[in-house]
Amino acid sequence: MTDPGERKPLVLVSNRGPVTFQDDGSVVRGTGGLVTALTGLASHRPVTWIASAMTPMDAIRAREANGPITVRSPVGGEYQVRYVASDPDAYERFYSVFANPMLWFIQHYLWDLSNAPDVRSNEIAAFEYGYQVVNEDLARAVVEEIEGVEDPVVMVHDYHLYTLPAMVRAARPDVFLSHFVHIPWTQSDAWRVLPQRTRDTLYEGLLANDIIGFHTTSYRNNFLQCCRDLMHLEVDFDDGLVHFQGRDVWVRVYPLPIDAGATRQISRTARVKEFETELLRRRRDHLILRVDRADLSKNVLRGFSAFDLFLDQHPEFRERVTFIAQLMPSRTDVPEYAEYLEKIEALVAVVNHRHGTPDWMPIQLKLRDDLDEAMAAYKNYDVLLVNAMFDGMNLVAKEGPLVNEHGGVSILSENTGAHEELGEYAISVNPFDIQELATSIHQALTMGVDERERRLAGLKRIVTARNPGDWIDDQLEDIRAKGAGG
Template sequence: MSPENAPLVLVSNRGPVTYEDDGTVKRGTGGLVTALTGLASHRDAVWIASALTDGDAERAREAGGKPIEVTSPAGGTYSVKLVASDPAAYDRFYNIFANPMLWFIQHYLWDLSNAPDIRRHEVEAFEWGYNVVNEDLADAVVEQIDGVDDPVVMIHDYHLYTLPGLVRKARPDAFLHHFVHIPWTQPDAWRVLPTRIRNDLYEGLLANDIIGFHTRSYRWNFLQCCRDLLEGYEVDFDAGIVRTPDGREVWIRHYPLPIDWNATRNVASSPRVSEFEGQLLRRRRDHLILRVDRADLSKNVLRGFSAFDLFLEQHPEFSERVTFMAQLMPSRTDVPEYAEYLERIEALVAVVNHRHGTPDWMPIHLKLRDDLEEAMASYKHYDVLMVNAMFDGMNLVAKEGPVVNERNGVSILSENTGAHEELGEFALSVNPFDIQETADSIHAALTMDAAERARRADGLRAIITQRDPGDWIDWQLEDIRKKRA
C-alpha cells in the first residue's frame, strides 16, 4: 500500500472511547483525546490505544487484535485498535512510573528534599511496567503498518517515550512523529532519574523524525536537555535540530494546540446548557469567578482559593457580592498524593466558607464532577476566569472560556501555562506562586472598566478563533512532508 493511500497510525495511552463493563461507551477525557479526535476526523487514521477497562479488554479480545469501528458519544467514527497489557504491568506503567514519576518531573512537582526515593520498586516499574506497555503498543503499531511502504506513525505524550525506538528498530523506513502534550522541564529536573533510565527515555524519544511541543519554551528546554544530559548528540539550537550518533536529524518543533471553537460554541448553545444557565442565573450574585479543572496538583487549586480568601479579607466590600465557582474533576485518586490533595482542597474550601460566609452566602461553591454542559453554562457567565496552574502543557480551559463568554469576562492566566505564549497580552498575567498578586488580580478584574474588559475579551477571541485543530494538524503534516522530501 502506498503512503498516500495508507491511513495515519495514531498511538496514545488513552483512546477516543472507553467501554464500560455493561457495554456502554464513554468518550475519552482530556485535552489529548480532544486534539486527536480532531486529527482522526481530519484524515483517515487508525488509532492504537491501551485497553483501560475490563470492557476495553473484552472488546479487544472480541476483535482479535484488529481495528474496530467506533462511534464516539461526542460524534465521529474512528478506527480504533485497543491493546490489552498485563494488568500488573499496566499498574506499574501508569501508577508508579508514568504517574507520578514522569508527570511530577515534567511539572516540577517533586519536593526534592523529601521525594522521590528511587529504589528497586521504581526501577522495576520502569523495566517491567513502562517498557512492557510500550512494547505491547509498539508491537501493535508494527503489525498495523505491515505491508505499508514508508508509513507515518504519530505518537502522543509522555506515556510512550520508549515506543519510537522499538518501532524504528523493526521498521527503519517508518516516519515517526511524536507530540508531547505536557511541559518539558529544564535539564536539572531530569537528574532525578537514574542515568540509565533517563538515557533510555531520551534515546527512545530521539528515534522519532520530528518531536513537537506546545510552546517555544518547551522546545528550547528539550534542546537544552539533549545538550546537557546526553553524550554523542549534536544540538543545533538555531535550526531546532538534534543530530544523533548514527547520523539522523531529529527536528524539534512547536505547534500550539488550538480548540475547535465552532464546536465549543455549538455545545454552548445546546438545550442542556440552557437548563444549567437558568439554574446559575437564578442564584447568581453580582460577580462570578470561575475555574474548571482536574483536581491535579499542577493546577494550583489551593493557591487559587487562598488568593480568593486573601481578596475577601482585604476587600470586605465584596462580601456577599461574589461567588467563586470551582468545577473540579477528581483525578488519579489511586495515587496517594492526589487523594491527599483533594482532601486538602475540600478542607480549605470549608475554612474559607466558614471564615467569610453568611447564612445567605457561600463564597466558594465546589463541584466535584465532570460535566461539560454544566461547565459551558458557567463559561458563558463568568466575570473572571482563573487559570493559575503552576505549570501546564497548554490548558484548553483558557481558550474555551473566552470563546463562549457573554460578559467580556477577564482571564487571570498563569505565566507558566502553554496558553500564555498566545493569550498573555490580553489576560491578567500572574506568577502562580504569588498569592498576593493573584488576589490583586481578582480585584483588578472585578473593578475593571467596561471598555478595558471589552478590549481584552475581543483580543482573546480574535486569537482563539484564528486557528482550529485542522490547522494544527495541517501544520504538522506539512512538516512531515518537508522532512520526508
Template sequence: MNADRAPLVLVSNRGPVTFGEDGSVKRGGGGLVTALTGLASHRDAVWIASAMTDGDAKRSQEAGGQPFTVESPAGGEYQVRFVESDPDAYDRFYNIFANPMLWFIQHYLWDLSNAPDIRRHEVEAFEYGYNVVNEDLAQAVVDEIDGREEPVVMIHDYHLYTLPGLVRRARPDAFLHHFVHIPWTQPDAWRVLPTRIRDEIYEGLLANDIVGFHTQAYRRNFLQCCRDLVGLEVDFDAGVVRNVGGHDVWVRAYPLPIDATATRRVAQSDRTHHFEQELLRRRRDHLILRVDRADLSKNVLRGFSAFDLFLEQHPDFREKVTFVAQLMPSRTDVPEYAEYLERIEALVAVVNHRHGTPDWMPIQLKLRDDLEEAVAAYKHYDVLLVNAMFDGMNLVAKEGPVVNERDGVSVLSENTGAHEELGEFALSVNPFDIQELAASIHAALTMRPDERARRADGLREIITGRNPGDWIDDQLADIRRKRESQPAAP
C-alpha cells in the same frame, strides 16, 4: 510517498472511546483525545491505544486483536485497535512510573528534599511496567504497518517515550512523529531519574524524526536537555538535534487550538441552558470561575488562598461575589492526589466559615466532570482563573473566552502553555505569588468596561484564528518537508 496519503497510525495510551461491560460506548476523556479525533475521523488512520476497561478488552478480543470501526458518541467514526497488557505491568506503568514519576518531573512537582526516594520498586516499575506496556503498543504498531510502504506513525504524550525506539529498530523506513502534551522541563529536573532510565527515555524520544511541543519554551528546554544531558549537537535556531544515530531530529512547537465551533455548539444546547438558568438564579453581582482537574499542577490551593486574601483586603466585595470551582477528581488511587483533594475540601470549608454568612457561601465547590455545566458557567463569569503552576497548554483558558457573554477577564498563569499566545490580553500572574493573584482578582473585578471589552475581543480573535485542523495540517506539512529533505532509508 506524499505524507498526506501515507498509511497513518496514531498511538496513545488512551483511545477515542471506552467500552462498558455491557457494550456501551463513552467518549474517551482528556484533551489529547479532543486533539486527535478530527485527524482520526478525516484520514485513513488506525488509532492504537491501551485497553482501559474490561469492556475495551472484551471488544478487542471480539475483534481478534485487530482494528475495528467504532462511532464515537461525540461524532466521528474511527478505526481503533485496543492492546491488552498484563494488569500488573499496566499498574506499574501508569500508577508508579508515568504517574507520578514522569508527571511530577515534567511539572516540577517533586519536593526534592523529601521525594522521590528511588528504590527497586520504582526501577522495576520502569523495567517491568513502563517498558512492557510500551513494548506491547510498539508491537501492535509494527504489526499494523507490516507490508505498508513508508508509513507515518504519530505517537502521543509522556506514556510512550520508549516506544519510538522499538518501532525504529523494526521499521527504519517508518516516519515517527511524537507530540508531548505536557510541559518539558529544564535539564536539572530530569536528574531525578537514574542515569540509565533517563538515557533510555531520551534514546526512545530521539528515535523520532520530529518531536513536537505546545510552546517555544518547551521546545527550547528539550533542546537544552539533549545538549546537557545527552551530549548531542543542537542547533537552537533551527530547532534540530544533529546526527542522532545517523539522522537529524526536528524539534517543533505546535500550539493546540480548540474547536471554537464545537464549543459554541455546546453553549447553545438545551442541557447547557438548564444549568445556565440555575446559575443565573443564584448569581451575585460578580462571578469568579475555575474549571480544572483536581491535579497538584493546577495550583488549586493557592487560588483559594488568594480569594481568601482578596476578601480580607476588600471586605466591600463580601456577599457580592461567588467563586465557582468545578473540579474533576483526578488519579484518586495515587496517594498524593487523594491527599490533595482532601486539602482542597478542607481549605474551602475554612474560607467559607471565615467569610460566609447564612445567606452567602463564598466558594461553591463542585467535584464533578460535566461539560455542559462548565460551559454554562463559562458564559457568565466576570473572572476566569487559570493559575496552574505549570501546564502543557490549558484548553480552559481558550474555551472560556470563546463563549463568555460578559467580557470576562482572564487571570492567567505565566507558566501555562496558553500564556505564550494569550498573555497580551490576560492579566498575567506568577502562580506562586498569592498577593499578586489577589490583587489581580480585584483589578479584574474593577476594570473599566472598555478595557474588559478590548481584552475579551483580543482573546477571542487569537483563539478563533486557528482550529484543530490547522494544528494537524502544520504537523503534516513538517512531516512532508522533512521526508522530502532526507535520503530514503536503505
C-alpha cells in the same frame, strides 16, 4: 524516500483511545484535548488508532476482533481502533508508579526534592517491568499494523510512550515517526531525579522519532537544552534540530487549538441553559470561576488562599462576589492526590467560615466533571482564574473566553502553555505569588467595561484563528517536508 505525508495508512498511538466499551454494550467517547484533536484526523485521511485497553470490555472486544475495530468519528469519516491489553500488573506499574507520578511530577516540577522521590528497586522495576512492557506491547501492535506498508507514518502521543519509537524504529528502520508531547517539558535539572540509565533510555526512545512536537517555544527550548546537557548531543536552537545517531531530529512547536464551532454548539444546548438559569437565579454582583482537575499542578490551594486574602483586603466585596470552583477529582488512587483533595476541601471550609454569612457562601466547591454545568458558568463569569503552577496548554483558558458573554477577564498563569498565545489579553500572574493574584482579582473586578470587552475580544480572536484540523495539517506539512528533503 517516498513522501510520507501522502502515504497510507496513518497510525496514531496513545495510551488512551478515542472510545471505551462499557459492560452494558454502550460506547463512550473519550474526553480531553488529545481525543478532540486527533478525531479530526478522520476527516483528512484513513486512520488506525492504537491504544491501551482501558476497560475489561475493551480487552474483550480487542480479543474478539483480533485487529482493528471500526469507529465513526463525530466530525465525519471512520477510523480503525486497535486496543492492546497488557498484563494488569505490568500496566499498574506502568501507569501508577512510573508514568504517574514519576514522569508527571518531573514534567510539572511537582517533586519536593527534600522529601521525594526515593528511587528504589520498586521504581526501577516499574520502569523495566511496567513502562517498558506496555510500550513494547503497543510497539508490537504498531509493527503488525504497518507490516507490508511502504514508508508508513506513525504519530505517537504523550509521556506514556517515550520508549515506543525506538522499538518501532528497530523493527522498521523505514518508518516515519512523529511524537507530540502534550504536557510541559522541564529544564534539564528536573530530569536528574531519574537514574541515568533510565533517563538515557527515555531520551533515546524519543530521539528515535523524525519529528518531536510541543505546545510552546519554551518547552521546545527546554527539550533542546536537555539533549545538550544530559545527552551531550549537538543541538541547533535556531532551527530546532538535534543531531542523534547520524540523523537530524526536528523539534517543532504546534500549539493545540480548540474546536470553536463544537464548543459553541455545546454552549447552546438545552441542558446548558437549565444550568445557566439556576446560576443566574443565585448569582451575586460578581462571579469568579475556575474549572480544573483536582491535580497538584493546577495550584488550587493558592487560588483559594489568594481569594481569602482578597476578601481580607477588600471587605467591600463581601456578600457581592461568589467563587465557583468546579473540580474533577483526579488520580485519587495516588496518595499525593487523595491528600491534596482533602486539603482543598479543608481550605474551602476555612475560607467559608472566615468570611461567610448565613446567606452567603464565598466559595462554591463542586467536585464533579460536568461539561454542561461548566459551560453555563463559562458564559457568565466576570473573572476566569487559571493559575496552574505548570500546564501543557490548558484548554479551559481557551474555552472560557470563547463562549463568555459577560465581558469576562482572564487571570492566566505565565507558566501555562496557553499564556504564550493569550498572555497579551489576559492578566498575567506568577502562580506562586498569592499577593499578586489577590491584587489581580481586584484589578479584574474593578476594570472598566471598555477594557474588559477589548481584552475578551482579543482572546476570542486568537482562540478562533485556528482549529484542530489546522493543528494536524501543520504536523502533516512538516512530515511531508522532512520526508521529501529533511
